[in-house]
Amino acid sequence: MATVSTPETIRRLHRLDRIWQERPGVLGWLTTTDHKRIGILYLFTSLAFFAAGGTEALLVRTQLITPNGSTLSPAAFNTTMTMHGVTMIFLFVIPISTGAFGNYLLPLMIGARDMAYPRLNAFSYWVFLGSGLFMYVGVATGNGPNAGWFDYMPLFCYAFLAVSFALVFALPALSVDCLFLELDRRLGFNFFNVGHGGNVLLWQHLFWIFGHPEVYIIILPAFGIATSIIPTFTRRRMVAFPMVALAEILVAFIGFGVWAHHMFSVGLPTITTIYFAAASMIVVIPSAIQLFAWLTTLVTGKPTFTTPLLWIIGFIVFFIIGGLSGIMFAAIPFDQQLTDTYFVVAHFHFIIFGAAVFPLLGGIYYWFPKVTGRMYNEPAGQASFWITALGSALTFFPMHIVGLLGMPRRVYTYPANVGWGPYNLSETIGSYILAAGLVLMVVNLVWSYFRGPASGPNPFGGATLEWSIPSPPPEYNFPVIPTVSSAYPMWDVEDREHDVDKLNRGEMVLDQGHETPASTTLDGYFDEILDMPSNSPWPVVTALMITGVFAMILTGHLVAMSVFLGLFALSVMGWHSVEPREA
Amino acid sequence: MDTRGRDLRGKRAAPAGSLVRRLLLLAGLGCALLLIAGCGQSQGGQSTLHPASDQSRKILHLFWGMLAAAVVVFIGAVVLLAISYRRRNREGIPLVEAENEKAVSSGLVVAFGIVIPVACLIVLFFIANIGVVKATDAPAPGQTKMNVTVIGHQWFWEVRYPGSAAVTANEIHIPVKTPVNVTLKTADVIHSFWVPELNKKVDMIPGHPNTLELYADHVGMYRGQCAEFCGLQHAHMSMAVYADPPAKFRAWLANMAKPVAPPASPQAKAGEQVFLTQQCASCHTIRGTSARGTIGPDLTHLQTRNTLAALTIPNRKGYLGAWVIDPQHFKPGNKMPGLNLSGAQFSNLLTFLEGLK
Numbered sequence: 001m002a003t004v005s006t007p008e009t010i011r012r013l014h015r016l017d018r019i020w021q022e023r024p025g026v027l028g029w030l031t032t033t034d035h036k037r038i039g040i041l042y043l044f045t046s047l048a049f050f051a052a053g054g055t056e057a058l059l060v061r062t063q064l065i066t067p068n069g070s071t072l073s074p075a076a077f078n079t080t081m082t083m084h085g086v087t088m089i090f091l092f093v094i095p096i097s098t099g100a101f102g103n104y105l106l107p108l109m110i111g112a113r114d115m116a117y118p119r120l121n122a123f124s125y126w127v128f129l130g131s132g133l134f135m136y137v138g139v140a141t142g143n144g145p146n147a148g149w150f151d152y153m154p155l156f157c158y159a160f161l162a163v164s165f166a167l168v169f170a171l172p173a174l175s176v177d178c179l180f181l182e183l184d185r186r187l188g189f190n191f192f193n194v195g196h197g198g199n200v201l202l203w204q205h206l207f208w209i210f211g212h213p214e215v216y217i218i219i220l221p222a223f224g225i226a227t228s229i230i231p232t233f234t235r236r237r238m239v240a241f242p243m244v245a246l247a248e249i250l251v252a253f254i255g256f257g258v259w260a261h262h263m264f265s266v267g268l269p270t271i272t273t274i275y276f277a278a279a280s281m282i283v284v285i286p287s288a289i290q291l292f293a294w295l296t297t298l299v300t301g302k303p304t305f306t307t308p309l310l311w312i313i314g315f316i317v318f319f320i321i322g323g324l325s326g327i328m329f330a331a332i333p334f335d336q337q338l339t340d341t342y343f344v345v346a347h348f349h350f351i352i353f354g355a356a357v358f359p360l361l362g363g364i365y366y367w368f369p370k371v372t373g374r375m376y377n378e379p380a381g382q383a384s385f386w387i388t389a390l391g392s393a394l395t396f397f398p399m400h401i402v403g404l405l406g407m408p409r410r411v412y413t414y415p416a417n418v419g420w421g422p423y424n425l426s427e428t429i430g431s432y433i434l435a436a437g438l439v440l441m442v443v444n445l446v447w448s449y450f451r452g453p454a455s456g457p458n459p460f461g462g463a464t465l466e467w468s469i470p471s472p473p474p475e476y477n478f479p480v481i482p483t484v485s486s487a488y489p490m491w492d493v494e495d496r497e498h499d500v501d502k503l504n505r506g507e508m509v510l511d512q513g514h515e516t517p518a519s520t521t522l523d524g525y526f527d528e529i530l531d532m533p534s535n536s537p538w539p540v541v542t543a544l545m546i547t548g549v550f551a552m553i554l555t556g557h558l559v560a561m562s563v564f565l566g567l568f569a570l571s572v573m574g575w576h577s578v579e580p581r582e583a
Numbered sequence: 584m585d586t587r588g589r590d591l592r593g594k595r596a597a598p599a600g601s602l603v604r605r606l607l608l609l610a611g612l613g614c615a616l617l618l619i620a621g622c623g624q625s626q627g628g629q630s631t632l633h634p635a636s637d638q639s640r641k642i643l644h645l646f647w648g649m650l651a652a653a654v655v656v657f658i659g660a661v662v663l664l665a666i667s668y669r670r671r672n673r674e675g676i677p678l679v680e681a682e683n684e685k686a687v688s689s690g691l692v693v694a695f696g697i698v699i700p701v702a703c704l705i706v707l708f709f710i711a712n713i714g715v716v717k718a719t720d721a722p723a724p725g726q727t728k729m730n731v732t733v734i735g736h737q738w739f740w741e742v743r744y745p746g747s748a749a750v751t752a753n754e755i756h757i758p759v760k761t762p763v764n765v766t767l768k769t770a771d772v773i774h775s776f777w778v779p780e781l782n783k784k785v786d787m788i789p790g791h792p793n794t795l796e797l798y799a800d801h802v803g804m805y806r807g808q809c810a811e812f813c814g815l816q817h818a819h820m821s822m823a824v825y826a827d828p829p830a831k832f833r834a835w836l837a838n839m840a841k842p843v844a845p846p847a848s849p850q851a852k853a854g855e856q857v858f859l860t861q862q863c864a865s866c867h868t869i870r871g872t873s874a875r876g877t878i879g880p881d882l883t884h885l886q887t888r889n890t891l892a893a894l895t896i897p898n899r900k901g902y903l904g905a906w907v908i909d910p911q912h913f914k915p916g917n918k919m920p921g922l923n924l925s926g927a928q929f930s931n932l933l934t935f936l937e938g939l940k
Contacts, residue, residue, distance in 0.1 A: 075815060270716060285704075288697070334645055406629030408810045
């Protein structure tokens with residue numbers, strides 16, 4: 001930013017510092033409602049689960065390195081394989097994308113000072129942590145959605161908007177499914193019990209009504225990150241911006257109409273399968289639009305192939321391969337032949353790891369300077385990309401072939417005489433290489449956190465608002481609520497100069513309280529100033545109580561459950577008895 | 584972003600420059616591996632690449648067609664990435680798009696992102712989801728002369744031949760070049776019946792029988808495996824389909840329908856008593872004796888089968904004995920307990936089991 005040196009301006013900044021100051025120490029982290037701190041909590045928690053899920057993957061691969069392997073017992077293998085999937089989906093990819101990236105970046109990109117419901121936001125993190133820990137004790141519960149809203153959003157924000165929509169509508173199906181299951185198990189209901197007139201397919205339908213939108217919940221944040229990184233590193237605006245925004249929203253809608261393509265082999269009527277296959281083909285189109293928008297932007301720009309863009313290139317390549325194999329599954333007979341084999345494992349790892357996680361990793365590199373104020377090491381960053389990408393290709397590509405050769409998924413071992421050995425060997429070696437690439441990335445970032453050169457506010461010439469503020473960002477994010485007139489505000493030089501003027505004049509600084517502006521819902525004009533709650537102990541306490549309630553229901557301790565329920569009610573009352581603090 | 588940056592980029596041309604080459608190499612390698620896999624004919628495998636029926640062949644042709652189209656798209660994308668890589672140092676490219684360029688770029692997105700995919704998908708839809716679907720659909724009940732019922736159990740396949748007393752397990756015999764209508768049921772959880780060289784897979788759903796056509800156009804053994812996770816020993820739930828010449832099949836079925844012959848020797852007779860008085864008979868059926876258990880596979884003609892425990896081990900003397908002594912060794916978690924038999928009981932039991940022809 002330009003000059004902010006008038007004494008009055010400096011006083012205003014000090015006032016903002018004081019108003020938005022966080023409590024120090026552990027207590028500060030426990031009671032925080034700052035979206036950035038909550039984002040960081042999500043980040044480290046989900047990365048810890050990523051490490052756990054990755055370790056499980058390596059154990060699975062080690063068991064399968066040769067035919068008739070004996071690293072794990074069948075029971076241990078089945079548990080490890082299940083926890084790998086559950087951890088990666090529910091405890092890593094979703095929380096890191098919506099929880100860490102969404103939380104940290106959305107307000108920074110739209111010029112806000114916090115999320116719309118800061119305490120609910122904190123609450124959702126603590127519930128996530130509780131459920132993740134509980135899952136590692138045994139059983140799963142869900143975590144709730146949260147999202148901000150503003151207008152003039154970058155494509156990143158459109159992607160997260162679509163995700164939030166999908167989360168809100170998809171999760172109830174899973175909740176109902178889990179509720180029915182719990183009723184079946186505990187209270188003798190028979191939703192899924194064929195012996196008493198239930199239907200096991202009901203479980204599958206409900207699961208996949210959640211499960212397929214879930215795939216887009218996973219992939220859309222990646223699309224959002226790609227559409228943030230590509231313009232920065234190609235020095236040009238995204239091609240076909242309205243089409244891409246529309247495509248991101250469309251994908252989240254159409255994704256609700258395709259669930260039964262996971263069930264082509266259960267014996268549904270042919271006409272039903274044909275409908276779902278047609279819907280599955282239609283959902284290809286928004287992805288194709290986005291893919292060619294990225295490619296065209298790259299081709300018509302002037303790209304700089306440094307670490308973040310390399311991850312996005314890797315993402316594009318993996319997404320194309322995974323997308324093309326995905327289209328194959330919209331051909332019903334092919335689906336019926338190859339579903340539940342390693343071919344489908346290959347497909348969804350190209351999508352979930354290559355297409356969803358690569359941009360997350362690229363995004364970690366991209367926003368690392370913003371969050372820490374330091375630059376990562378570029379050669380090591382590029383090396384970590386190449387090692388991880390090579391390892392991923394070696395791990396996941398042979399899975400296509402071994403699937404075509406007839407290897408079913410979820411088998412803890414396989415015989416020697418069916419010709420699957422060499423491919424499995426390659427996959428296991430690949431998984432170690434992949435892990436080495438990720439370790440190198442961790443080493444790079446840890447080292448850079450302590451020793452990296454200072455990055456300054458905008459090391460890449462990024463176009464979105466988060467690059468307008470210092471790195472790391474101050475607690476109040478923006479000293480003045482910024483003027484925004486396009487999706488690339490940093491490239492609108494006049495707007496930025498206008499912000500400096502406003503700060504010097506004391507206009508839209510909102511330094512009289514813990515405040516953020518609200519906009520009108522449809523066209524994003526300034527509407528009113530909201531008082532935001534600051535740090536509060538109630539989210540963490542309430543989350544602890546509700547986790548206790550569900551833990552006790554699932555383990556059958558109904559008396560203890562009632563106690564937790566009472567404490568939960570008390571903490572909700574406590575939450576609502578304390579109004580947002582006035583300055 | 585500065586001039587120094589360009590030097591750095593120049594130096595780092597090597598890793599990024601090999602991007603295209605590596606991707607092409609990867610794609611080429613993948614295709615080569617696929618071809619090798621496709622050409623190597625392995626008898627008794629369960630490869631979708633070795634179809635032995637019209638259904639599996641049509642599915643494979645569909646795959647090759649889709650793969651060809653996919654390779655074209657992939658190469659096209661890689662070419663675009665290569666072009667963008669060549670532009671990395673170009674001078675005079677504006678920060679934002681010029682207005683006239685915008686129309687061209689959006690046109691490209693519409694053409695490649697909407698028009699061409701829609702056209703390809705419509706073609707694919709009609710070929711795959713109208714054409715091949717019909718070819719792989721199960722025949723209506725009563726359309727085929729030959730019927731088999733397969734019932735999934737944790738973790739073996741019970742095989743019945745309606746109209747005949749024959750019951751067997753894990754090894755399904757069918758006459759070659761004859762459409763066979765298979766009814767698929769389950770005794771417990773969801774399983775999935777899959778013999779890839781003969782047809783697609785179909786799930787076995789509790790309370791919801793499904794059907795599938797099996798047809799083999801030459802004599803041979805076709806391996807199959809449960810394709811839906813069904814618990815601890817999902818991995819050891821395989822089967823073999825033997826397509827026999829019709830005369831051989833009829834002889835086999837006639838033998839399978841008979842009850843067992845009386846034991847031929849005193850040892851076998853003593854072994855039969857072991858079978859009936861120890862726990863064996865509570866789980867297994869041997870037609871022609873009082874053994875009527877239904878938890879494990881029917882053992883009436885055990886020695887007509889080549890394998891034990893759903894293709895886990897060969898059905899040879901040493902393996903059969905080892906299995907009886909410690910069934911949990913080869914297939915931990917299966918429902919058969921180890922028995923505390925004396926040496927004499929064990930050897931008589933084996934003699935009896937080896938006589939079940």
